[in-house]
Amino acid sequence: MATLQDPLELSAPAASRVPSRSTLISLRAALRRNWLHALLLPLLGLWISPLVWIVVTSLKTRSEVFDPHAGFLPAVAQWSNYAAAMAVAPFGTYLINSVLVTGGILICELVTITLAAYAFARLNFPGKNILFTLFLLQIMFPIYATFLTNFVTVRELGILNSLPALVVPFVASGYGTFMLRQAFRQVPTELADAARLDGCGHLGILWHVYLPLVKPTLVAFSIIAVVTHWNDYMWPLLVTNSESVRTLPIGLGLLAKSDSGADWTRLMAATVVVVSPLLLFFVIFQRRFVDSFMHAGLK
Numbered sequence: 001m002a003t004l005q006d007p008l009e010l011s012a013p014a015a016s017r018v019p020s021r022s023t024l025i026s027l028r029a030a031l032r033r034n035w036l037h038a039l040l041l042p043l044l045g046l047w048i049s050p051l052v053w054i055v056v057t058s059l060k061t062r063s064e065v066f067d068p069h070a071g072f073l074p075a076v077a078q079w080s081n082y083a084a085a086m087a088v089a090p091f092g093t094y095l096i097n098s099v100l101v102t103g104g105i106l107i108c109e110l111v112t113i114t115l116a117a118y119a120f121a122r123l124n125f126p127g128k129n130i131l132f133t134l135f136l137l138q139i140m141f142p143i144y145a146t147f148l149t150n151f152v153t154v155r156e157l158g159i160l161n162s163l164p165a166l167v168v169p170f171v172a173s174g175y176g177t178f179m180l181r182q183a184f185r186q187v188p189t190e191l192a193d194a195a196r197l198d199g200c201g202h203l204g205i206l207w208h209v210y211l212p213l214v215k216p217t218l219v220a221f222s223i224i225a226v227v228t229h230w231n232d233y234m235w236p237l238l239v240t241n242s243e244s245v246r247t248l249p250i251g252l253g254l255l256a257k258s259d260s261g262a263d264w265t266r267l268m269a270a271t272v273v274v275v276s277p278l279l280l281f282f283v284i285f286q287r288r289f290v291d292s293f294m295h296a297g298l299k
Contacts, residue, residue: 058268108171117180138174
């Protein structure tokens with residue numbers, strides 16, 4: 001004879017199959033992350049595809065580049081294209097010049113924007129707001145609008161066709177000053193007051209209090225400055241005319257201009273050489289770069 005079971009015993013297995021609230025929240029968060037990744041993957045493909053094409057082309061023969069029946073990958077990797085590209089122009093000299101010019105500009109800009117940003121953020125002096133407005137106006141003008149005046153200045157200084165001519169017009173940055181001023185204004189003034197009680201002057205407060213707290217912003221600006229000046233083509237082309245002081249972008253331009261047309265294999269090999277230091281620089285400091293934007297609105 002069948003016996004009746006307790007309703008609670010019948011409902012127990014079904015209740016055990018109902019996911020808990022925490023499980024549902026975890027599943028929802030996982031789905032959200034996966035959807036975000038699904039949206040970002042095509043964007044990653046669009047961003048990385050030119051880099052992949054450059055590397056692949058640098059390893060092909062010249063006939064494979066223009067052969068419609070050739071595959072995407074080279075039949076045999078032509079590593080000799082890199083040596084051939086380096087032999088067309090003194091790329092070793094160009095590389096050294098690019099490092100010296102970019103490093104010199106970065107050091108000068110970090111010094112000037114740090115002092116100017118501290119003055120605009122924490123000091124009171126006559127004409128402060130007017131001067132800061134002029135800094136903001138400098139950001140709004142395209143760099144090409146200042147080439148004529150900068151060229152005249154460099155010529156009057158007598159430093160045309162030299163490495164200082166590539167550095168002098170960029171020893172200060174209105175954008176960097178604005179960026180660092182905003183970061184300094186987020187630092188609590190109580191920290192500066194405590195340092196002042198310990199006997200620190202303005203330079204001591206700047207060095208021991210402000211700079212350690214705005215390292216992500218400094219790194220972010222450094223990356224932007226390095227990429228900008230490493231890839232600069234027009235200004236070095238305008239003020240230099242000898243191989244001993246030219247930079248890497250000028251070398252790429254020489255490869256693109258030849259009587260028989262551009263040799264795309266060598267040009268792409270040289271391009272890989274030019275962009276590799278930038279990619280390495282970003283990979284090393286990418287965490288600081290991201291942190292600068294994550295903490296941009298936090299005090």
